[in-house]
Amino acid sequence: MEIVSMVLVGKVNKTLVSLINKAGATAVGLSSMDGRLLTARPSPKAADLGFVGEVAWVDPTILWPLIDNNHIPVVTFVAADEFGQPYNNNADTVAGELAAALGKVGGGMIPKVNCCVRSLAQGVTTASIIDGRVPHSLLLEIMTDEGAGTMISG
Template identity: 40%
Template sequence: MMSVKSDQSKLQRKAAILVEALPYMKKYNGETFVIKYGGNAMIDESLSQQFAEDITLLKQVGINPVVVHGGGPQIGTMLKKLDIESEFIDGLRVTSKDAVSVAEMVLCGGVNKNIVADINAKGGCAIGLSGKDSSLVTAEKIIRKRADGSEVDLGFVGTPKAVDATFIEQSIANGIIPVIAPIAMGEDGQTYNINADTMAGAIAGALNARRFILLTDVSGVMNKAGEILTELSFSDVDTLIKDGTITGGMLPKVETCVNAVKAGVNGAVILDGRVLHAILLEIFTERGAGTLIRE
């Protein structure tokens, strides 16, 4: 027999948030959200635990999260331990066959399984995959051209040429949370390392995801006044690139978002992974917490 004094005003604030959140429940029920996971959110132990919790919670309430992760620093550490040094051409790092083997081992056998284990420890049911599994992603070697037209061979660095998401869709329907490492096989039978943002965007497109969420270490796209821009159309993006608002590292992120939308995603979000429960806030509140890019 428990008793309690009720605090009416606190109850009404709660009710207001519920009335705000519940419609998103319906709106996003059964929808797929592809989340690029990396950076601080992956390294900080408290953020990574809470990320696993949020992902599990999403699945439990009927949203289908698919996680694509990076792991650059972890690869770097292992390459160093194994004394595998990188060659550079024109200032660009070349990925040798040995290096891509290490990348695969670290990403698929290390980082990936840790994320899977974290989610499963929170009560989810994750599986770890790479682009090789069920031939999910077929890679294509990236060809960089010099100004004189000659090609630079950067080794085993690829980009997604084709995505067959059949098995991902079946797994989702079976209650699974797929966690995917950015490694894939080329048609030449070679293993390629793929940029995690690009891999995530391509998978999101193939899944016609409702949202592609790019977790980063910045606060979304900001205007020159330092305010977060909550929603951008393609033409907004054009304008902001031209006027120099979007620059530097933000440029490829915005481009990946635009490409994902063009490939079939309903909307792409650049979201600050350093904020606790950023994903829940983005999904269940009116304003969200990052920058939404839509056609």
């Protein structure tokens, strides 16, 4: 079974990238706007909430070379529309959309589980929900047998 790991953050956190690298993995920080990884559209609630968006489409082309070389992408969930306007997107939704586009990994309670279920329906073998506030939770999830979250298998 191939394991693909990815981290979503509000902004690329160089400290997080450094910690993953220090732990022995190889992390790469990316903006969702790099390589047009994500394209957003305004949320129907944007008029009330400001620059809140939804994922319009995903192009994971920029991720494949990283994943194929065992790198862990650390990706922001802020994405721009086709005119370059950035929008803040729900991280759980972004995780599900990326998982579906990659056909490999999911993550993300109700939106998280929905993203996992959607990913599983599209061929993902396992999806994990972890609490990023727990120190080293990602590393514990991907580098130990016990993990640090909830794994859903399909």
